[in-house]
Amino acid sequence: MPELLALTGNDAVAYAMKQINPDVVAAYPITPQTSLMQKFADYVADGEVDTELVLVESEHSAMSATLGSQAAGARSMTATSACGLALMWEILGITSAYRLPVVMPVVNRALSGPINIQGDHSDTMGARDCGWIQIFSENAQEAYENTLQAIRIAEHPDVLTPIMVTLDGFIISHGLETVKVYDDAPVKKFLRDYQARYTLLDPSKPLTLGALDFSDYYFEHKVSQLQGMLKSPQVILDVGKEFYKTFDGDCCYGFYEAHEMKDAEMAVIVLGSTAGATRMVVDDLRSRGVAAGMIKIRSYRPFPYDEIARELANVKAVAVLDRSIAYGADGGPVHGDVRAALYGKHPVPVMSNYIYGLGGKPIDMEHIMGVFDDLKESIVKGHPKRRVGYINLKEGNTPSLVG
Amino acid sequence: MAKLKDLVMEPEHLSPGHRLCPGCGVPAFMRLALHMAGKNNVVVCGATGCLEVSSTIFPYTAWNCSFIHNAFENAAATMSGVETAYRALSKRGKVKAPYKFLAFGGDGGTYDIGLQSLSGAMERGHNMVYVCYDNEAYQNTGNQRSSSTPMGSNTTTTPVGKNSYGRKGFRKDLTGILIAHHIPYVAQATVDNWKDMMRKFERAFEVEGPAFINVLAPCVPGWKYDEKLTIEISRLAAKTCFWPAFEVDNGKWKLNYKPKEKLPVEEFLKPQGRFRHLFRPENRHVIDMLQAEVDERWADIVARCETSPS
Numbered sequence: 045m046p047e048l049l050a051l052t053g054n055d056a057v058a059y060a061m062k063q064i065n066p067d068v069v070a071a072y073p074i075t076p077q078t079s080l081m082q083k084f085a086d087y088v089a090d091g092e093v094d095t096e097l098v099l100v101e102s103e104h105s106a107m108s109a110t111l112g113s114q115a116a117g118a119r120s121m122t123a124t125s126a127c128g129l130a131l132m133w134e135i136l137g138i139t140s141a142y143r144l145p146v147v148m149p150v151v152n153r154a155l156s157g158p159i160n161i162q163g164d165h166s167d168t169m170g171a172r173d174c175g176w177i178q179i180f181s182e183n184a185q186e187a188y189e190n191t192l193q194a195i196r197i198a199e200h201p202d203v204l205t206p207i208m209v210t211l212d213g214f215i216i217s218h219g220l221e222t223v224k225v226y227d228d229a230p231v232k233k234f235l236r237d238y239q240a241r242y243t244l245l246d247p248s249k250p251l252t253l254g255a256l257d258f259s260d261y262y263f264e265h266k267v268s269q270l271q272g273m274l275k276s277p278q279v280i281l282d283v284g285k286e287f288y289k290t291f292d293g294d295c296c297y298g299f300y301e302a303h304e305m306k307d308a309e310m311a312v313i314v315l316g317s318t319a320g321a322t323r324m325v326v327d328d329l330r331s332r333g334v335a336a337g338m339i340k341i342r343s344y345r346p347f348p349y350d351e352i353a354r355e356l357a358n359v360k361a362v363a364v365l366d367r368s369i370a371y372g373a374d375g376g377p378v379h380g381d382v383r384a385a386l387y388g389k390h391p392v393p394v395m396s397n398y399i400y401g402l403g404g405k406p407i408d409m410e411h412i413m414g415v416f417d418d419l420k421e422s423i424v425k426g427h428p429k430r431r432v433g434y435i436n437l438k439e440g441n442t443p444s445l446v447g
Numbered sequence: 448m449a450k451l452k453d454l455v456m457e458p459e460h461l462s463p464g465h466r467l468c469p470g471c472g473v474p475a476f477m478r479l480a481l482h483m484a485g486k487n488n489v490v491v492c493g494a495t496g497c498l499e500v501s502s503t504i505f506p507y508t509a510w511n512c513s514f515i516h517n518a519f520e521n522a523a524a525t526m527s528g529v530e531t532a533y534r535a536l537s538k539r540g541k542v543k544a545p546y547k548f549l550a551f552g553g554d555g556g557t558y559d560i561g562l563q564s565l566s567g568a569m570e571r572g573h574n575m576v577y578v579c580y581d582n583e584a585y586q587n588t589g590n591q592r593s594s595s596t597p598m599g600s601n602t603t604t605t606p607v608g609k610n611s612y613g614r615k616g617f618r619k620d621l622t623g624i625l626i627a628h629h630i631p632y633v634a635q636a637t638v639d640n641w642k643d644m645m646r647k648f649e650r651a652f653e654v655e656g657p658a659f660i661n662v663l664a665p666c667v668p669g670w671k672y673d674e675k676l677t678i679e680i681s682r683l684a685a686k687t688c689f690w691p692a693f694e695v696d697n698g699k700w701k702l703n704y705k706p707k708e709k710l711p712v713e714e715f716l717k718p719q720g721r722f723r724h725l726f727r728p729e730n731r732h733v734i735d736m737l738q739a740e741v742d743e744r745w746a747d748i749v750a751r752c753e754t755s756p757s
Contacts, residue, residue, distance in 0.1 A: 096531045098527060105524035108518070112517065115532075116533060245529075245536065251514075
């Protein structure tokens with residue numbers, strides 16, 4: 045029987061890792077990931093897993109060792125945050141290029157500088173184009189379940205692509221929630237045994253991995269790598285359905301969650317923990333007869349362009365909430381993706397972008413209510429009240445040239 | 448130890464057809480080194496560098512054993528993952544064959560950008576041999592100065608000019624740094640003394656835990672000498688005590704080669720184009736400084752070997 049436990053997000057992910065019992069975990073501590081790896085180290089110390097835990101001297105080595113281990117045929121994991129992910133950056137692209145299905149929880153935190161340990165999405169957005177699948181979690185429950193599902197998605201023979209499972213630093217990682225955990229036996233059955241197709245440790249088939257490509261092969265190899273990402277959407281859906289069926293889960297896992305979108309006139313698009321507050325605002329507005337809705341993106345990479353466009357087909361105004369800045373771009377990265385999704389569609393909703401929550405700046409229901417107020421005004425005017433807004437910024441700090 | 452005539456009958460891990468320069472000593476010692484893993488299977492991990500790029504140009508590979516290249520600065524960290532996977536999978540019964548692990552890097556990938564990764568892997572005690580082929584500059588990209596480049600060397604980033612006699616300052620003592628890790632086995636070797644080299648690799652594969660071997664690897668285009676002189680220059684490095692052959696086996700220091708007559712460092716410098724300018728009268732002081740450095744390091748190693756408990 046599933047059990048209800050009081051767990052932080054980090055504990056919930058560590059619990060998933062306990063059930064995965066990877067062959068190898070290589071990790072380096074960084075706030076706010078630290079308590080996740082500490083919890084996992086407890087499992088190792090108590091013999092609840094028999095994982096080989098490698099305590100490396102940096103995140104660069106964490107990712108390097110994880111790559112080596114996975115290439116040797118071992119199911120391998122690591123976890124990190126922020127600057128740690130930035131330090132791994134070089135090896136992220138190599139891991140995905142070698143088609144190694146590593147699963148890495150990333151506890152989202154602001155990138156330095158200035159140094160800040162609180163949550164925002166600048167770290168994983170910075171690693172957005174490294175060829176990893178990126179799955180966002182709203183709460184500890186999702187972080188737990190996404191971690192389990194990620195193993196199956198990454199290791200699928202059509203995919204063989206590494207996955208970051210993200211959870212917002214502190215808000216999810218350190219917040220205590222009631223988490224429903226599933227029994228070890230069905231989880232183990234769901235996860236299946238890992239058997240790599242190619243490994244460094246097969247004496248009958250020696251392998252050279254990481255050869256030098258010149259212009260006669262590099263482009264072709266990069267495009268063949270893309271195939272894994274292109275085939276992943278179907279696998280993400282299939283694994284989500286299987287998980288839902290196996291565990292009688294609380295929600296069905298697709299690319300996104302559409303909340304009250306059926307007849308919505310205005311919508312907010314959001315990633316991660318802020319979806320919780322947004323859902324409550326939408327419910328409040330609905331109770332007062334306002335046709336508000338929310339889309340919570342789960343699969344950010346691959347991004348569900350067609351599906352999002354369909355959801356927005358009858359929406360008059362949409363606001364995208366971005367928890368990071370894309371310097372020099374038209375608003376935040378999620379905003380750019382949603383705009384791309386809507387290209388060529390008619391009619392298009394009035395679009396606004398709101399940057400929020402950088403370095404852990406709080407976002408409350410009143411702020412989100414304010415976004416819906418802006419959307420209401422935008423519908424009346426026929427153009428966005430703000431093209432790019434900044435939520436909860438101190439007075440006088442709004443950048444100039446922002447409409 | 449196996450005899451050379453027996454070794455040549457064994458299958459090669461590193462096959463001909465790679466694209467290293469004519470006269471390069473690296474493939475010669477690497478072939479023999481890998482024989483010393485005996486009947487074990489071997490996984491080799493290479494840092495980005497000459498040997499790596501020249502041996503694995505897609506769709507070809509010169510490696511008959513499993514080989515992995517990850518990046519420049521992380522051969523040791525990558526291999527620590529491979530070695531850990533081997534232990535994990537053996538424990539779980541998924542891998543049954545015996546394996547040994549050899550990681551390599553040039554001086555750039557070992558002294559400089561890969562030092563942290565190497566230090567971490569050695570400290571954690573992974574059962575691997577790490578070999579540095581030290582050609583005293585970033586030779587793969589055209590002789591840029593590294594922290595192993597000797598004083599006075601004419602490199603492309605420390606060029607000789609009106610105000611420059613080449614590289615300033617002394618070489619980093621990487622072997623000393625590895626000794627300070629107190630790992631089971633550390634050694635220095637030169638490519639001219641293959642017997643000494645083979646014994647060292649045999650020992651390195653034999654010990655439980657990490658082993659490190661630093662091999663001086665003369666570089667034809669970077670050091671600018673006639674390609675037939677690789678072994679001779681290597682021998683001069685040993686005879687001048689520029690590159691002492693010694694080992695520290697579980698804390699015990701041992702000198703492996705003591706020249707009957709210690710030659711002046713000029714004998715090592717003379718055949719090499721990278722030092723030609725040092726023989727101008729105004730650069731005499733650079734040779735003197737180099738000689739003083741060599742003398743001091745040699746005396747230190749000799750003293751440690753003589754006082755080391757047997």
